[in-house]
Amino acid sequence: MHGGTPLTGEFGQRLRHLRDGAGLSQEALSHAAGVSVRALADMERGRTRGPQRRTVQALAEALGLDDGEAANLEKSAAEGRPRRRPATGTAVPVTLALPRDIQDFTARAPALAQLLDLARDADPGRPMVTVVTGQPGLGKTAFAVHAAHGLAPHFPDGQFAVDLRGMDPEPTDPRDALTRLLGAMGVADAAIPADTDDRAGLWRSMVADRRVLLLLDNAADESQVIPLLPGTGTSLTIVTSRHTLAGLESVHRSDLALLRREEAVELLTRILGPERVQAEAQAARDLAGLCGHLPLAVRIAGQRLLSRPHERLGKLVARLAAEGRRLDGLQAGSLQVRAAFALSYRQLPPDSGTFLRRASLAAGADFSPETGALLAGLSYDEAVTCAEELTDAGLLQSDADAERYRFHDLLRLYAAEQTEAEDAPAVRDAALDRTARWMLRRATAAALHFEVDSDRAAPHGDPDPDGAPTGREQARAWLEAERAQWLAALRRAHDTGWHRQVLDTAEAMHWFSDVNQHWEQWVEVFRRSADCARSLADGRAEAAHLNYLAWAYNLCVHDPQAALTTADTALVAARKCGDGLQEGWALGYGAGALHRLGRVEEAHSRLREAGRCLASQTSPQARLAELTILNSLGTLLRQTGRAAEALDIHRRSEQICRTGIPGRTHELMALYHAVTRQQIGNDLAALERWHEAEPPLRQALADFEAAQMPAWIEPARLDLGLVLTATGHPEARETLLAARDGLAALRSPRQVQAADALDRSTAAM
Template sequence: MRHGTSSTGDFGQRLRGLRARAGLSQEALSHTAGVSVRALADMERGRTRGPQRRTVQALSEALRLDDDEAAALEGAAALGRPRPGTATGPAAAGTLALPRDIEDFTARGPALARLVDLARDAERGRPVVTVVTGQPGLGKTAFAVHAAHRLAPHFPDGQFALHLHGMDPEPTTPREALARLLGAVGVAEAAIPSGTDDRAGLWRSLSGGRRLLLLLDNAADESQVIPLLPGTGASLTMVTSRHALAGLESVHRADLALLRREEAVELLTRIIGPERVQAEAQAARDLSDLCGHLPLAVRIAGQRLLSRPHERLGKLVARLTAEGRRLDGLQAGSLRVRAAFALSYRQLRPQARIFLRRAALAAGADFSPETGALLAGLSCDEALACAEELTDAGLLHSEPATERYRFHDLLKLYAAEQVTAEDGPEARDAALDRAANWMLRRATAAALHFDVHRDGTAPHGDPDPEGAPAGQEEARAWLEAEQAQWLAALRRAHDAGRHRQVLDTAEAMHWFSDRNQHWEQWVEVFQRSADSARALGSRREEAVHLNCLAWAYNLCLHDPHSALESAEAALVAARECGDGLQEGWALGYSAGALHRLGRTQEAHARLHEAARRLAQQDTPQSRLAELTILNSLGTLLRQAGRAAEALDIHRRSERICRVGVPGRTQELIALYHAVAQQQIGNDLAALERWHEAEPPLRQALAAFEDAQMPAWAEAARLDLGQVLTATGHREARQTLLDAHHALTALRSPRQAEAAAALASLDKATAAT
């Protein structure tokens, strides 16, 4: 044995001698071993006589001791630790020892780094409290335990873990918890005060002089936690809870999120091994997605696969893909996702339980308190209170910028199960019908704000006039936010045979859809309304909605085959009922589809026929339809190399707009005028009259932007960018770049044209 390392003697003297022999300062040893300078000083001075085994191991590694030296240092430390039989309190320190760390702990790097920083704050003598919250299954306890093991060397006077049983019917009382903590620091049972306040005072007094790490796991509420917090001294307390514990003051928060997909796959890999994951890499990713990246669910799936070493990952993926069986598949031994959710669900007030399970019936990724209120049969104020309570309980997530809420996928499945188990089909259907009727009435009234035939007064028929959207901006915001809800309501009304309601809603959407032609959902809306018109035996309405459907196929889905089929059916219905206006529209929509299919001559013939048919009628609707047909006809002429003829046609459209259409607002005519200006600009560009083309295109772009019609505006921006390129304007590239980004987001077929124009400009710039 080397000089200065005899097997007996005081731990502090031995440590000081080993450090001096290694030529290390306290600061250097602290940095290498991960033990604070203050803790080292306390050990060397004899204030800390028996540091824990893991602390001694860290010091031995930092000092590069051989096995004999490390054993001798550990023996000296063991002499200073309390004997197992000397604890006289009701719960000795050993009974509050940290649970076992898990070897396959994954991710949470930033949150762990934050806790390391907090541990350093505690070393400066300030008690630090951090609250770890999140929904069931996020691994709050696993994270806190892992962090406690990592931070243990910073707290040589003890690391205690106390389960507060916050989700049990009778959680641990502060009085009970304080008795266990006092016993853990050596207070004899007879010396523990009887009252909670006295116990809390004694605990604060004793903990204030020690460097402690305290894990309070599964807290019920603030009142349970506050008496247990040290008041002074160098301690770190971690509190885990499914509740937000928003009433705790001066605390740090670690709100755990779902794992990222790659982190979920990494966790799965650590559980079952890299070979199986590499052999079925896509199945591993799919499995992580089906688990919703929830750590508990991924762990259960991994444990299940680990117990079945020959089972393929794809087999479990196939089982979980069937939604009705997903929660059944996510169980392994005593680990069950459903049980984790049930624990929180049973703690809720009856009203909050109703709200949670009924909210699972909402369509789409998120929902408003308004929707939850309709489904649960509550007032909006009651629903909002429930939503906030469920958010605090970690069962819902609130959107950061809007008053909307969303479920985790697996929790939504669990909540939907409770609807079946507790409400039954009659209550479920009643809730859905109540919500659907309300949603369709609100959607119809909101969409009518965009109807150009209105006289400016607020639409009638909203189910809650006081809370109804006021004006187009609020109406647009509501229709966009509740898109999934009112579309689901339309489906329910259609399937239930409420065809007049379907037609009224779809009819109201006509002008609103024109401003949002990038929404693919319009195909479903007008398919259902056309079906409802047919069911009611109304050929005129069937022609109207088949024409709307042809429009949607042409401009929203870019499917000319289906557009032509719908337009042909509309033409038949219009001729049968003698509706010349719908006949003109059907000819126009079929021409658009024929042009996209490359059948140009047929398209020209249809447009000429449509223009002739509409010119024979003397109604405001026919004049507007004629403007659309003329603009389309001019566009086809230009694309056929007849730009001068196209310019004449579009000038004719412009003259009609300047004269105006009786009974139609100037705002509406301004949009038709903007379309004509866009086409005039394109005609002039085709004639290489570049500088003349720029002003009308800028005017068209401004008009579409003012009207908030992105699909129209971005097409005009692309046209303008191409003209600016030809004139060598400095704005050309930025204009094309903006158009390309927006058209890509809108899924427009013209995004390829924008990309080609950008590439051509960049190539020309590089050449010069």
């Protein structure tokens, strides 16, 4: 049928003659046989001299060969296949046996189970690859070795392990790794092709029909791994790397996490024995925490204690608790956390190294690329690139939902060591100053989105207008996400003497603080701003910010005694500079503190005095303050059994709200009106006019929700729930339940009242 075809010679030459005789192009034969065009071209050029029997059979069927022709093609392929080395001779065999398993291996059961399922459900035509990633010290190699030993029975044709030395200055070249793999398969040195692609092709052809397990430990990148991966057959390759190796497609991934506390203690137990750990159970838990639940750190601590059989666990806990010495304490023999981190750090490009160590200066549990860019002196885009590279290297952890990054606490210590060693104090100070100034400007501009005291154009002064938050929702999200950063910036500004910047930022935060009354940090913010006003000898600003501070003591941390002391100080400052507005506010805040302290008559007296003081002022700000004082006076009267008088006062307040105050926005007056409606509803409830009380309370709640004021929403919800309970309304229990949970989230003392009302409601059912 195919006359002229040579009966002898290399497989590639024979295959090409057969294809030409059949009138098929490489593409047509590739499609018919299910073999890639590249693989077919490699065979015909002699780069692949001995393909496996299954491949030859597929080619013979596609070419339409009879039995004799097919047998001759298989014979020429068999002659090109590499021979195994004889058991005797002068050649030294290359062994790539799995490393010794760790007898005290702990945890990782779900990840191990997934690998076992992967091996059991293997598709014979698709080699399996799993990539084990994670930060330094998570035990990636230990996990992979333990898994390989457990999976070995499923791969009877061999298990091979290659250390790719990805963290070395010169990682293992794929060409050299293929030499070792081929040698382990019995290929003589002289039979190993010179070209890397040829070696890869030979390796793939040799494992195509075998069930082998390949462990590629400590990979540097995808280009190092890809030539070593089998192309067909039922094999499993386990790759470990500090990088994500995102370029490897269609692979299973095991991203190892930190141990849970009980797992870390179990690892200590396996190293030290149960008696020693049980004898100091709390110290063992503390030690696990100080090790950050990082397997390498826990193992180091355990092995250190194992070598000191009489040393108490508590002694090592005390040593590690001194944070500056924690990394020094986490070493035992050749195992050192610092060394593990240094391997990765030394491989980083200069910008990424700078980004990593300077990021340790960031405040809070996590940080944004903006913060990292400011500290490292990079552009935003450069910082994002560095952050992603460090995440891939396992040196940072990225947030699943937001573009934010965090350190493992031991890695933060290591990064802090590096910035101490490599960055001069002046450089660190400049980085912190640059970051603080930027953060204060952004925080000030963002907070001004919540200003409702007057008509205001869009806030200005942001250091990056193109990237600035637009609108309240974005501003709120930024201020909440970056709370630790801008608060740290405020501290630095205060301590450095940037008094005016502190005052500007704190003043801008005035209305935003009302939205977030549950933040205890407002005490620190306004304590620092009042101190800065004092340093600037600005009496009016000092009185105002002392009043803000008294508000924070009253409503944010619920410390009425501190609030009273602060309000009295604000009163002195206001009278000294002749500021009647701040005098009225100081009297009002002092009254609120006295009321909370149970000194009701004194509170009543101060509220009356505050009202007279403010009534003598003519400014719109004084009218608003007077409105607040009237509402507070009415509340005090109601709570002392004088609900009818309270209702009269709150009706007067409502009339002021309806009339409006010149120069004040509709939005601001709507908020005051909502507060007044809430008080009217409570007055009517106190008079047991339950059905009349419900509408104003519902309206107040709706207004607060529209204004997105959580600190005002939940108390109003509780007031409504109490009225609904009294009327037997079907929504009562649901409303009380929501109020209880909302007040608990705000850490409000009224959560107790909500819980009690809910209990009574349940008992009555």
